[in-house]
Amino acid sequence: MQKxxxxxxxxxxxxxxxxxxxxxxxxVLGGAVNYFSMAASLFNPVSIIAVVGxxxxxxxxxxxNTRGVDTSGVQIAPxxxxxxxxxxxxxxxxxxxxxxxxxxxxxxxxKLSPAHxxxxxxxxxxxxxxxxxxxxxxxxxxxxxxxDSMNFWITGKLxxxxxxxxxxxxxxxxxxxxxxxxxxNSLSKAAIAIRNMGPSTIIIKRGEYGSAVFTPTSxxxxxxxxxxxxxxxxxxxxxxxxxxxxxxxxxxxxxxxIKDQPAKWDALIKRAVIHGTVMASFTIQDFSIDxxxxxxxxxxxxxxxxxxxxxxx
Amino acid sequence: MQKxxxxxxxxxxxxxxxxxxxxxxxxVLGGAVNYFSMAASLFNPVSIIAVVGxxxxxxxxxxxNTRGVDTSGVQIAPxxxxxxxxxxxxxxxxxxxxxxxxxxxxxxxxKLSPAHxxxxxxxxxxxxxxxxxxxxxxxxxxxxxxxDSMNFWITGKLxxxxxxxxxxxxxxxxxxxxxxxxxxNSLSKAAIAIRNMGPSTIIIKRGEYGSAVFTPTSxxxxxxxxxxxxxxxxxxxxxxxxxxxxxxxxxxxxxxxIKDQPAKWDALIKRAVIHGTVMASFTIQDFSIDxxxxxxxxxxxxxxxxxxxxxxx
Numbered sequence: 001m002q003k004x005x006x007x008x009x010x011x012x013x014x015x016x017x018x019x020x021x022x023x024x025x026x027x028v029l030g031g032a033v034n035y036f037s038m039a040a041s042l043f044n045p046v047s048i049i050a051v052v053g054x055x056x057x058x059x060x061x062x063x064x065n066t067r068g069v070d071t072s073g074v075q076i077a078p079x080x081x082x083x084x085x086x087x088x089x090x091x092x093x094x095x096x097x098x099x100x101x102x103x104x105x106x107x108x109x110x111k112l113s114p115a116h117x118x119x120x121x122x123x124x125x126x127x128x129x130x131x132x133x134x135x136x137x138x139x140x141x142x143x144x145x146x147x148d149s150m151n152f153w154i155t156g157k158l159x160x161x162x163x164x165x166x167x168x169x170x171x172x173x174x175x176x177x178x179x180x181x182x183x184x185n186s187l188s189k190a191a192i193a194i195r196n197m198g199p200s201t202i203i204i205k206r207g208e209y210g211s212a213v214f215t216p217t218s219x220x221x222x223x224x225x226x227x228x229x230x231x232x233x234x235x236x237x238x239x240x241x242x243x244x245x246x247x248x249x250x251x252x253x254x255x256x257x258i259k260d261q262p263a264k265w266d267a268l269i270k271r272a273v274i275h276g277t278v279m280a281s282f283t284i285q286d287f288s289i290d291x292x293x294x295x296x297x298x299x300x301x302x303x304x305x306x307x308x309x310x311x312x313x
Numbered sequence: 314m315q316k317x318x319x320x321x322x323x324x325x326x327x328x329x330x331x332x333x334x335x336x337x338x339x340x341v342l343g344g345a346v347n348y349f350s351m352a353a354s355l356f357n358p359v360s361i362i363a364v365v366g367x368x369x370x371x372x373x374x375x376x377x378n379t380r381g382v383d384t385s386g387v388q389i390a391p392x393x394x395x396x397x398x399x400x401x402x403x404x405x406x407x408x409x410x411x412x413x414x415x416x417x418x419x420x421x422x423x424k425l426s427p428a429h430x431x432x433x434x435x436x437x438x439x440x441x442x443x444x445x446x447x448x449x450x451x452x453x454x455x456x457x458x459x460x461d462s463m464n465f466w467i468t469g470k471l472x473x474x475x476x477x478x479x480x481x482x483x484x485x486x487x488x489x490x491x492x493x494x495x496x497x498n499s500l501s502k503a504a505i506a507i508r509n510m511g512p513s514t515i516i517i518k519r520g521e522y523g524s525a526v527f528t529p530t531s532x533x534x535x536x537x538x539x540x541x542x543x544x545x546x547x548x549x550x551x552x553x554x555x556x557x558x559x560x561x562x563x564x565x566x567x568x569x570x571i572k573d574q575p576a577k578w579d580a581l582i583k584r585a586v587i588h589g590t591v592m593a594s595f596t597i598q599d600f601s602i603d604x605x606x607x608x609x610x611x612x613x614x615x616x617x618x619x620x621x622x623x624x625x626x
Contacts, residue, residue, distance in 0.1 A: 021498070185334075186541040209522035210536065221536035221623050223523065228499040270626060310534050313583060313621060 006045035006070055007249050008116055009033045010135045011125025011238075012082050012105065013050040013074065016288065018095075019087040022231045025287035029060055030084060032125035032148070035235035038292040039242025039279045040123075041067045042300060044249040047116055049073040049135055051108045053081040073116055077104040092233050092284075093207030094176075112138040121249045124168070125238060126150050129160040136167060143254045146170035146245050148237065151177050166198035169255045170248075170269075172241045174205045175212075187212050188219070200258050201269060203244065203276075205237050213273050217262040220270050225281035225307050232287045236280040239292060243279035243300075247272040278303045319358035319383055320562050321429055322346045323448045324438025324551075325395050325418065326363040326387065329601065331408075332400040335544040338600035342373055343397060345438035345461070348548035351605040352555025352592050353436075354380045355613060357562040360429055362386040362448055364421045366394035386429055390417040405546050405597075406520030407489075425451040434562040437481070438551060439463045442473040449480060456567045459483035459558050461550065464490050479511035482568045483561075483582075485554045487518045488525075500525050501532070513571050514582060516557065516589075518550050526586050530575040533583050538594035538620050545600045549593040552605060556592035556613075560585040591616040 016030030037046040047070040054076060061071040085099040108131060117140050124132040124147035132147060145168045153161045154177060161181075165171060171194060179185060182193035191202045191214035204212045208230075210223040248268065257265040278300060285291045329343030350359040360383040367389060374384040398412040421444060430453050437445040437460035445460060458481045466474045467490060474494075478484060484507060492498060495506035504515045504527035517525045521543075523536040561581065570578040591613060598604045 186539070186543075188539050188541055206522065209519065210534075212536075212539065219539070219623050221523075221539070222626075223525075223534035223536055226499070226501050226525065226532070226534070228501055230499075274626065308626060310532050311624065312626065313535075313587065313624065 004044060005118070005120045006047040007040055007121045007123055007245055008047050008049065008119035008135075008139060009036050009040070009123040009125060010049040010110060010132065011036065011127045013048070013052045013056065014082040014084055016234060017083070017085040018232055018234050018287070020092070020230075020232045021088065021090075022229075023287070025232065027083075028288035029057075030234060030288060031082065032127070032238040034289060035238035035283065035292070036123060036125055036242040036245075037064060037069045038067070038289045039239035039283070040246035040249070041069050042295070042297050043243065043246030043275075044121075045070065046246075047073055047119065049110050049112065049116065051075040051077050051104050051110075053077060053079045053104045056081045073110070073113065075108075077107075079104045086234070088233055092230055095234065110135050120144070121245065121253075123147065123241065123245045124164065125241070126153075129153050129157055129164045132164045133160070133167075136164065144169055144248060145255075146172065146241065146248075148172045148241055149177070150174075151180060154181050162197060165194070168199050169258065170201045170203065170244075171199040172203045172205060172237065172244070174207070174237065178202070178204045188214075191219075201265075203273060205240065207233070207236070210277060211240075211273055213269060215262070215266050215269060216258065218266045220266075220273065222273055222277055223311055224277055225303070225310070227281055227284060230284050233284050234287075235283050235289065239283040240276035240280040242276075244272040244276040247275045274304060274307065275300070278307050281307075317357060318431070318433045319360040320353055320434045320436055320558055321360050321362065321432035321448075321452060322349050322353070322436040322438060323362040323423060323445065324349065324440045326361070326365045326369065327395040327397055329547060330396070330398040331545055331547050331600070333405070333543075333545045334401065334403075335542075336600070338545065340396075341601035342370075343547060343601060344395065345440070345551040347602060348551035348596065348605070349436060349438055349555040349558075350377060350382045351380070351602045352552035352596070353559035353562070354382050355608070355610050356556065356559030356588075357434075358383065359559075360386055360432065362423045362425065362429065364388040364390050364417050364423075366390060366392045366417045369394045385426065386423070388421075390420075392417045399547070401546055405543055408547065423448050423451075433457070434558065434566075436460065436554065436558045437477065438554070439466075442466050442470055442477045445477045446473070446480075449477065457482055457561060458568075459485065459554065459561075461485045461554055462490070463487075464493060467494050475510060478507075481512050482571065483514045483516065483557075484512040485516045485518060485550065485557070487520070487550065491515070491517045501527070504532075514578075516586060518553065520546070520549070523590060524553075524586055526582060528575070528579050528582060529571065531579045533579075533586065535586055535590055536624055537590055538616070538623070540594055540597060543597050546597050547600075548596050548602065552596040553589035553593040555589075557585040557589040560588045587617060587620065588613070591620050594620075
């Protein structure tokens with residue numbers, strides 16, 4: 001039996017102000033590692049590396065602790081928490097950023113504790129690729145690294161982004177960004193081009209249309225769950241990644257499987273993606289992390305069983 | 314052993330002039346029943362009810378005959394063949410119509426021969442819903458009716474459209490049009506609303522993202538095949554329907570199965586949709602019906618086996 005170490009995750013803890021066809025939410029809890037850790041903690045303990053301002057509610061960190069999320073790596077810095085303002089109009093697959101106030105994130109320079117340095121599974125959520133590198137540099141013996149990114153860094157910091165992409169095993173990226181990063185017009189070409197950059201497994205997120213997963217030895221297409229009452233798509237991708245990485249960690253996945261036991265890896269990553277898909281379907285049914293607060297592993301499993309019926313041939 | 318009757322199909326035989334990111338094709342063979350019959354004839358004989366002008370190549374009708382397509386119901390009228398001019402830009406899921414010249418279609422008034430009136434399976438391809446009704450009126454003992462339509466009729470002839478929709482068993486319709494027709498914003502709500510209009514089975518086409526199938530007793534989500542070299546999406550939906558209806562006819566499907574043997578119907582419609590999905594993936598790899606000319610049932614089956622691997626969990 002292997003020891004269950006927390007997944008080390010780095011990324012944003014934030015306030016979001018978001019407007020969707022279903023309504024508005026002002027100054028609510030958001031940020032990639034917030035969603036990620038809410039989802040992943042249903043599978044495996046998580047440690048967060050992040051920075052928040054003095055305005056961030058201490059009781060939310062306490063709440064995360066009750067879920068098995070270690071927040072000792074969350075710095076509280078003088079100033080305000082990162083604040084994202086965005087909206088979704090007709091296309092729920094794509095947010096329009098109206099305003100980004102980096103605030104305390106502007107000078108974020110993460111220093112890992114010895115316990116964090118000893119992490120086995122690492123998730124680098126969407127954030128400045130230089131920060132992603134800085135965190136990974138400090139992890140001494142990682143066995144599996146996954147990451148996410150976004151168009152902002154593809155456009156603005158491509159060299160730094162490519163440097164960190166070269167070091168990860170699993171890249172989660174949305175469809176449009178995969179095509180942009182690879183400068184191609186088809187998903188399979190994009191997967192090949194991105195694999196040449198480093199990651200052996202590429203998970204391309206297609207919003208309400210599901211995902212396409214490319215490993216060195218297989219391709220897997222998964223639709224998304226049909227949801228009638230989409231309230232707010234924010235965090236869908238981060239909670240998807242949370243379930244994927246959480247499930248991989250829970251099953252003690254190791255990067256050597258990708259080469260040495262490809263069938264085992266392929267089967268595991270499929271199951272991980274199914275969990276991610278169902279997780280995201282819950283996230284979008286309420287604003288902020290509100291739906292995830294109530295979600296249990298049992299409810300997720302029930303959703304997974306129902307979903308498998310929809311896609312089984 | 315039941316007798317194999319041809320599928321009766323009505324719709325357009327046309328010339329298309331189309332421009333896509335991959336190139337241009339001018340005045341090539343197109344039209345919904347052209348694509349439909351090319352696809353369906355790999356499964357079951359087909360009869361076409363349509364009208365063409367004197368400029369339509371006689372040798373194409375001869376060619377269709379060699380594929381088991383009965384063209385005795387294709388009238389050759391004085392004047393020019395229907396001509397559609399359209400283009401695809403970045404979004405390959407949606408054509409922009411630049412020009413439509415109805416020509417001989419303007420006065421199309423189909424009269425069915427006794428043999429055609431005795432058809433068992435009917436496919437009403439996208440065309441004026443009054444013509445769809447007129448054809449169905451003449452079929453005396455149909456056992457399964459499928460149809461397709463488009464936004465043009467939803468906007469322009471909704472009452473006539475609803476009249477014919479009320480009489481069909483299987484409606485094939487694309488995602489955007491399903492939402493428009495049902496005035497809802499979710500696929501499952503759209504399926505429920507459309508079922509209340511009449512058809513018990515609704516197949517919602519989602520372009521490169523696959524399809525969602527709703528029967529009274531099940532929902533099935535199928536991704537589409539990933540295609541690197543999309544040349545021209547024209548005819549994807551019609552050839553998809555050709556394979557679906559062809560496969561249903563080949564398996565002697567009857568509308569009473571939907572109520573009396575729902576598990577049999579659900580399994581059959583899933584397999585039909587898988588065949589349709591793979592068929593469409595071939596269609597879009599060349600202009601006009603050119604890829605379908607070369608496609609064999611063996612090649613389609615091979616494609617189907619490969620596709621099933623991509624979606625199997």
